[in-house]
Amino acid sequence: MSVIPKSSAVGRTVVRRLVNDRPPASERPFARKKTVGFxxxxxxxxxxxxxxxxxxxxxxxxxxxxxCGKTKAAADLKxxxxxGKLVRTFVGNAYLFRVPMDGRKEKRKIKKK
Structure with a gap:
């Protein structure tokens, strides 16, 4: 770390990290590791x-x-x-996905007026 005096602060010093002072990510104990989904x-x-x-x-x-994230989840479920492996139903404000009855592809029936 380097100490850089701040001119506006009277009698105080502000501690700032310089970019070059950081160790590489592999040496940091809590470095973020990229998680991979399935x-x-x-x-x-x-x-x-x-x-x-x-x-x-x-x-x-x-x-x-x-x-995974929202977008990938929505794309995979869709x-x-x-x-034909899942059927989507809208309940409240959410979509629920279930297995079709009797293993066959179900289509939503639209009522005609």
Missing amino acids: TQEVCEQRTMEYLKTHPYITGKVYRGLCR KMMQE
Whole structure:
């Protein structure tokens, strides 16, 4: 660390770190390490295992299972829905994804007026 006196402060010194004073990231004890999520296949497998014991899965739960962000979770769930592995239902202000009944692809029925 280097001490740089501040001209406006009377009788005080301000301690500032210079960029060159920092050790490389590999030597810092609490350096952030990039976390890597799971592959698409592993996430899909974990989702199906989860749905064997639960009636539905939400995006938040999926993010916890697969260690990913909101956007990737939404894209993965949408892809599984388009492949017919999941069915999306809107409840309250959230989408719930569940396994289709009888293993077949379900389509939402639209009532005609």
